[in-house]
Amino acid sequence: MAKVAIIGGSGHVGTYLVPKLVEAGHAVVNVTRGQSKPYQDNAAWSAVETVTIDREAAEADGSFGAQIADLGADIVIDMICFTPASARHLVEALRDKVQHFIHCGTIWVYGHNTAVPATEDQPLNGFGDYGRQKAEIETYLLNEARRNGFPATVFRPGHIVGPGWVPLNPAGHFDPAVYSTIARGEALTLPNFGLETIHHVHADDLARLVMAIIANHSTAVGEAFNAVSPQAINLRGYAEAMYRWFGHEPNLSYAPYDTWKASQSAENAQATWEHIARSPSHSMVKAQRLLGYAPRWSSLEAVKEAVTALIADGRVSRG
Structure with a gap:
């Protein structure tokens, strides 16, 4: 089993994902800015190590990536990366130090699609600061994976529900x-x-998708996956x-x-x-084909x- 660091693990997805990681036998570190609690109680949280880091402040002084690298995690899951500079900072710190890096993207990397349900191979055309920056992050991470061997995977949630x-x-x-x-x-x-x-997408289905990404490491690296309901x-x-x-x-x-x-x-x-x-409106065919995953909700x-x-x-x- 692996040591997993999840940045922003007390939020919507982490509420479901962290217990699944613990129950699967992983050692889990939840990196959080404050003392926020998950939306639901679960005994698995008692086995989770919590590390408090103010990401914005740590990125400003250049220490954030080193602090994450120092955790010694095999897998890093980043739930709260919103700028390309933030992504580059973390990648440079983790290069050659992690087995798998999983980034939470968004379906807003698309502004609109000519054909629906949209598949992952359609050109990104996000608009607005959030959509454009997340599209740039995704493009950067997948380029790093495919050209430079950085083991990144991206998943793109829809409107998260729970x-x-x-x-x-x-x-x-x-x-x-x-x-x-x-x-x-x-x-x-x-x-x-x-x-x-x-x-929409249920947060539990997002957690299940991340577990499928981890279980299919060699297939998932270098890929982006839509993460929505059927x-x-x-x-x-x-x-x-x-x-x-x-x-x-x-x-x-x-x-x-x-x-x-x-x-x-x-x-x-x-x-x-x-x-x-x-x-x-997005397709889940790729996750089914490559990961054997299908949303339940x-x-x-x-x-x-x-x-x-x-x-x-x-x-x-x-x-």
């Missing part, structure tokens, strides 16, 4: 009030015709399914985005634009589990 946080909702943003509106059977207006797509859903179908789940017939209307956004907060309107402008199944938790926490109300 109990403990608010999933991307049928209006294309993260306000839990949308679920309360639906739960009460009240009217909900969607932008345009509600036909833009979003593509199918994307459009806003209208998503909303209709949630109304019926709550025991109501859909109560929907539609308005052009520029009209619709006037009734929204600036934050919600921007979040919706960011999602519908991309309308992601549909988008709606994952969302319903998360919303059930929101109801229990009082963040979504039926009354």
Whole structure:
């Protein structure tokens, strides 16, 4: 078994991934900025070593890569790399010192796709700082793997879902009030015709994919893998399914985005634009073919589990 360092292991994916690593017999080090706790309790966390490093500060003084290298991990999983400079700093520190480097990317390396569901071999065309920088990171890492032997693999999550946080909702943003509106059977207006797509993924499926990447090291190095549910859903179908789940017939209307956004907060309107402008829909065929992996959770199944938790926490109300 291996020693695994996971940078940002207390977040959405780490909540599920860290216990799987421990249960598989790996020695796990969780590198965290603070004392954040995973979203769910698991006895496996008692076997995890926690190392506190402020990544931003450590990168500023040039020590971050050395601190990660000094952990002596065989496998490093980086969940929170957002700039090309950050990626280069870590790669140079870990070169010839790790067996496998796994980077958490994003489906936003694509701005939009001509053909859907999108496969990993389609050209990257991310827009916005986040999408462009993550695309540059991915390109850099895979180039390092294929030309210079650095053992990197990238996985690209969709909209991550799980109990403990608010999933991307049928209006294309993260306000839990949308679920309360639906739960009460009240009217909900969607932008345009509600036909833009979003593509969720359960955090547990992401953890399972990372375990498959580790188990198939020689096949996975130098590759990027989409990490989404079996199918994307459009806003209208998503909303209709949630109304019926709550025991109501859909109560929907539609308005052009520029009209619709006037009734929204600036934050919600921007979040919706960011999602519908991309309308992601991605294929999981490559992971099935190369890793023998398939997601277990549909988008709606994952969302319903998360919303059930929101109801229990009082963040979504039926009354």
